[in-house]
Amino acid sequence: MTSLEVFAGLSALPLGVFAPKPTALQEGQQEASTLLWTSPDGRTKIGLWECTAGRFTADRKNAGEYCHILSGRASVRNADGSGERDLAAGDLLVLPQGWTGEWTIHEPVRKLFLIDAR
Numbered sequence: 001m002t003s004l005e006v007f008a009g010l011s012a013l014p015l016g017v018f019a020p021k022p023t024a025l026q027e028g029q030q031e032a033s034t035l036l037w038t039s040p041d042g043r044t045k046i047g048l049w050e051c052t053a054g055r056f057t058a059d060r061k062n063a064g065e066y067c068h069i070l071s072g073r074a075s076v077r078n079a080d081g082s083g084e085r086d087l088a089a090g091d092l093l094v095l096p097q098g099w100t101g102e103w104t105i106h107e108p109v110r111k112l113f114l115i116d117a118r
Contacts, residue, residue: 007036010112011070015019015048021056029054029105045116050110057102063117072109077101 007013016033033049043063048070060077069091076093077084079100087093087109095101097116 005037007082008091010048011110013048018050018052021051021054022072023056023058024101025055025057028052029056035049045113045115047113048110050108051103051105051115052108053105055102055104060095060097060099062097063115064099065095065116066114067093067095068112069093070110070112072105073107074105074109076104 013034018030018032021029021031021061029052031049031051033047035047037046038044057079067087069087069089071089073089074087075084076087076095079102083101085093109118
């Protein structure tokens with residue numbers, strides 16, 4: 001039998017403890033997250049993530065990521081400075097496997113993420 005998983009109240013679901021963002025480009029930026037589901041093979045993960053204002057680098061060389069923005073405002077751009085996109089609540093961002101770039105968090109962001117390392 002297949003088990004169905006439902007996660008409600010994503011905007012208010014508690015996250016882990018906030019800690020310094022390791023790839024932050026500014027002092028004081030913090031993040032917190034919690035995993036909601038992991039596939040049996042460990043290659044697909046779904047969770048919630050929240051980050052305070054600031055800038056950081058991101059690397060999706062080993063896995064693609066789908067980001068549904070639940071709250072806040074941010075922008076992302078490719079590592080070469082091209083392709084800048086603005087994000088707000090309700091937006092879906094697709095970061096294909098191999099993407100590298102930079103996030104700028106303008107207002108604290110909470111997102112639902114799906115990471116796929118196939």
